[in-house]
Amino acid sequence: MAGVAISRLKITSQAAAVITSDFTPPSRDLRPRVKIKISVAANQKLRYGPTVTLVSSSLHGGEAGSGRGKCKAEHIEFEKLPEPLHDGVVSNGPVSLPRPLSSTSFSKSASDGSRLRVAYQGVSGAYSELAAAVAFPNCEAVPCEQFDTAFEAVERWLVDCAVLPIENSLGGSIHRNYDLLLRHRLHIVGEVKLAIRHCLLANNGIKLEDLKRVLSHPQALAQCEHTLSKLGLVREAVSDTAGAAKFVAEHKLKDTGAVASAAAARIYGLNILAEDIQDDSDNVTRFLMLAREPIIPGTDKPFKTSIVFSLEEGPGALFKALAVFALRNINLTKIESRPLRNSSNGSTKCFDYLFYLDFEASMADLNAQNALGHLEEFATMLRVLGSYPVDGSMI
Numbered sequence: 385m386a387g388v389a390i391s392r393l394k395i396t397s398q399a400a401a402v403i404t405s406d407f408t409p410p411s412r413d414l415r416p417r418v419k420i421k422i423s424v425a426a427n428q429k430l431r432y433g434p435t436v437t438l439v440s441s442s443l444h445g446g447e448a449g450s451g452r453g454k455c456k457a458e459h460i461e462f463e464k465l466p467e468p469l470h471d472g473v474v475s476n477g478p479v480s481l482p483r484p485l486s487s488t489s490f491s492k493s494a495s496d497g498s499r500l501r502v503a504y505q506g507v508s509g510a511y512s513e514l515a516a517a518v519a520f521p522n523c524e525a526v527p528c529e530q531f532d533t534a535f536e537a538v539e540r541w542l543v544d545c546a547v548l549p550i551e552n553s554l555g556g557s558i559h560r561n562y563d564l565l566l567r568h569r570l571h572i573v574g575e576v577k578l579a580i581r582h583c584l585l586a587n588n589g590i591k592l593e594d595l596k597r598v599l600s601h602p603q604a605l606a607q608c609e610h611t612l613s614k615l616g617l618v619r620e621a622v623s624d625t626a627g628a629a630k631f632v633a634e635h636k637l638k639d640t641g642a643v644a645s646a647a648a649a650r651i652y653g654l655n656i657l658a659e660d661i662q663d664d665s666d667n668v669t670r671f672l673m674l675a676r677e678p679i680i681p682g683t684d685k686p687f688k689t690s691i692v693f694s695l696e697e698g699p700g701a702l703f704k705a706l707a708v709f710a711l712r713n714i715n716l717t718k719i720e721s722r723p724l725r726n727s728s729n730g731s732t733k734c735f736d737y738l739f740y741l742d743f744e745a746s747m748a749d750l751n752a753q754n755a756l757g758h759l760e761e762f763a764t765m766l767r768v769l770g771s772y773p774v775d776g777s778m779i
Contacts, residue, residue, distance in 0.1 A: 501526050503534040503546040509626035509648030511580060515671040516547040519576045529623075531560055535568045538676060545675040547576065551718070553668045555603040561672070562722050562740055565692070565769055572690050572770025574673035577777060582608055582662045585629050585654040586641040592657050599628035600643035608643055611661045617641070629654055673772070680748075681771035687746030688717065690769040693759060694724055694738050701762075702739070708758040709743055712751050718742035738765075747771035 502523045504512035516525045526543050528534040534546040551557045565572075582604055586595060597618040598605075605612065605619045612619055622628045628642035633652035641657065642648075649656050681687055695701040709716055724736040745752035747768065760766050 501543040503543040506624035509651040570674040571678040576671040584658040681746040686774040689771040693763040693766040
């Protein structure tokens, strides 16, 4: 197994052996040492090939699996040793991936998504899962109950990266994820734009006139508002679209439908009563691909850069900030303001704001570097969230 050295083997009883190994990831910058204890039946033969991977249970308590070889891991225990993340931050959380993703291996694997573990919010059949499959074909999609969980899964090395929604062409921005981008130290390494096609789902044998209410995510309900109003259905919000479909199927509801994807209908055995029920056919959600380490920006293809900054209050402050891009002919594609919480200077003043900005330029471009250097002269805080290739599939 690459990067792992078996340091000692001791028999604790006639029934089992305990193998303790030290793991050091290949990255030169991040070198957490993780001790892995594996209880193995004594009568099992161990054969470690060069690609053996031992993986613990998923976020939702899935069974632990083992890589190639004859051993059966009955129990895997990861000791909570400190693990460096970013800017000297140390995490004491559990680690379940013995092969963490470095910037080099990420760039190498991103093209085919070879069994990368990718976190998304929701359950199987969610649009985020579809976006993860587009971003990383053949990846292992890992469902998370909340957006926070997906961020933490990447930081704790439970998964390699995450794919999460950030804005929709009809419903607007996903404010929660903007706040989480600031709270966590992950990097945007790519984007995916996915056309959203909502379907009205119900259990088999249920007709449209039988329905009295419909369940779905608030954004999905808003995107189908006119259609659902015409049908006279009471709208009830739940955490995600696929979760609504799963709930309707598991409880065999006869008067309740769900707004979700056609994939969710197949997974949970529901009937599609109506397709493309969104009010506008131009319904696209933009997803961000997040990883622990940034990618190296280039100039060989169109790039986008995302930043967040804050300013001192005063006349023309935002105008001056935006002017640094206009003076250099850099196009802005997105600006979003969010309340500034827990400011570093201890100020409790209300209505201070952070500004999230996307612009069309690579950080490898000297023009973009000069623009941020200029902005840094009067910004009270400036952070680059990522510089990454533009998804031109919808252009």
